[in-house]
Amino acid sequence: MVRPPPIIRVTLLLSLLAAPPAGAGEPLPSAATLAGNCIVCHSPAADRQSKVPPLSDLGADGIAAAMQAFKSDRRRGSIMNRIAKGYGDEEIARIAAYLAHPGERRK
Numbered sequence: 001m002v003r004p005p006p007i008i009r010v011t012l013l014l015s016l017l018a019a020p021p022a023g024a025g026e027p028l029p030s031a032a033t034l035a036g037n038c039i040v041c042h043s044p045a046a047d048r049q050s051k052v053p054p055l056s057d058l059g060a061d062g063i064a065a066a067m068q069a070f071k072s073d074r075r076r077g078s079i080m081n082r083i084a085k086g087y088g089d090e091e092i093a094r095i096a097a098y099l100a101h102p103g104e105r106r107k
């Protein structure tokens, strides 16, 4: 077998290095997937008698601000402090934007 000249070998090696390692480069969970965890309790269709407050009136900024307040324990809740701590700032922003406009399909 003929060995490829060094320049080709280096190019092949670089192309291998550039390839994403297995498991990396997977897409982030979509906003819809993330927000699905919230809709279990905060159903957009929930009747207003529910103990769980509806979120659609708060707007994206209101939802995100409340989540940050729960996350930092500035605001106390029965369950939301634990839930909010499970999300990063970027995820909270995406969830809030999604929940504020439940009719829109966002990535």
Ligand code: HEC
Binding pocket: 034, 035, 037, 038, 039, 040, 041, 042, 051, 052, 053, 054, 055, 058, 062, 063, 064, 066, 067, 076, 077, 078, 079, 080, 081, 083, 087, 095, 096, 099
């Ligand atoms: C297990 C049920 C449950 C789940 C799941 C849940 N919540 Fe809540 N949420 C509550 C309850 C109950 C409250 C009232 C505060 C408390 O007791 O913790 C609340 C309060 C809130 C509030 C404040 C509402 C207001 O009117 O001030 C926001 C914002 C909120 N949740 C966002 C979310 C988001 C975003 C998610 C998903 C990441 C989520 N919640 C998941 C039950 C839930």
